Amino acid sequence: MGLILGLVMGLSLLGALKGIKMFRADAKVPSDLAVALEVGASRTTAVGSGLDRLGMRYAPIVLRMMGPKRVNEKRRKIDMAGNPEGLTIDRYAARRAVYGALGGLGAFAMLSSGSIIGALLMIGFGYIWSEVGLWAAIRKRKDDIERTLPDFLDVLAVVVSAGLGFRQALERVAEKYEGPWADEVRITLRQMDMGVSRRQAFDEMRRRNDSEQVAMFVTALQQGEELGAPIVDTLIAIANDMRRTDAQNARRKAAKAVPKATLMVTTFMVPATMILMGSAMLLGSGSDLGSITGK
Numbered sequence: 001m002g003l004i005l006g007l008v009m010g011l012s013l014l015g016a017l018k019g020i021k022m023f024r025a026d027a028k029v030p031s032d033l034a035v036a037l038e039v040g041a042s043r044t045t046a047v048g049s050g051l052d053r054l055g056m057r058y059a060p061i062v063l064r065m066m067g068p069k070r071v072n073e074k075r076r077k078i079d080m081a082g083n084p085e086g087l088t089i090d091r092y093a094a095r096r097a098v099y100g101a102l103g104g105l106g107a108f109a110m111l112s113s114g115s116i117i118g119a120l121l122m123i124g125f126g127y128i129w130s131e132v133g134l135w136a137a138i139r140k141r142k143d144d145i146e147r148t149l150p151d152f153l154d155v156l157a158v159v160v161s162a163g164l165g166f167r168q169a170l171e172r173v174a175e176k177y178e179g180p181w182a183d184e185v186r187i188t189l190r191q192m193d194m195g196v197s198r199r200q201a202f203d204e205m206r207r208r209n210d211s212e213q214v215a216m217f218v219t220a221l222q223q224g225e226e227l228g229a230p231i232v233d234t235l236i237a238i239a240n241d242m243r244r245t246d247a248q249n250a251r252r253k254a255a256k257a258v259p260k261a262t263l264m265v266t267t268f269m270v271p272a273t274m275i276l277m278g279s280a281m282l283l284g285s286g287s288d289l290g291s292i293t294g295k
Helices: 003-022 033-044 046-081 089-112 116-161 166-176 182-194 198-208 210-225 231-284
Strands: none
Touching: 033 210, 046 089, 046 166, 046 198, 089 116, 116 166, 116 182, 116 210, 116 231, 166 182, 166 231, 210 231
């Protein structure tokens, strides 16, 4: 066991020395990764920045191994997560290289000690740990957007009814909000400023968000524009539909929670209560337990 620990510590020290050498050397970094490291340096954490720099040389290799299709899918998921902490596809590849190396070293150490289960866990860590934060960020961002969107549309309808145009109203209301939905609106407005058509900009918004409410908003907005419906009535109708959908989802979740709670009570609490009551009755009866315990 001491030999294994010594080997792991030696490999860790070798990796640290290699990392220091990389920092001091003028390593040629791919241009897109260099931009990602520079732009995201103020947004990411110290740990994330360290992981990026350790794995930056191997990011192109990881991207080639993933293939163009998976790279595009992963880039879309990063957009859906809102680029948390300055995450880009190149940063993702760098971190995946580091986690993969750590998982491989851990699996080797576990196999050397005879723990197959531990080796499998380390392999799983190396493979999915880079995905865990991405999944959590996507889910949190989706919940934040769906919670903010109905109130945003109500305020937007009031501002539009006051006489401002739709685009000016979007900009004015987005300035008063913070969070992922306000960021999405600002991105859309920036695209429109750069010459992208309004329909295409909102299509891009729908693509960046895996949310039924965002898709409902974009679809209803485009249909109302095509049919010539008043924008205020369209916004109010969308907000009401979203609140109705939220209420239905809440009732559905509550209905699913009842069987789960019943299963937990039946599986754990009822047997434990019966054992406790039986033990109390047996101890309170003054029976001789010697015949049971054999003493």
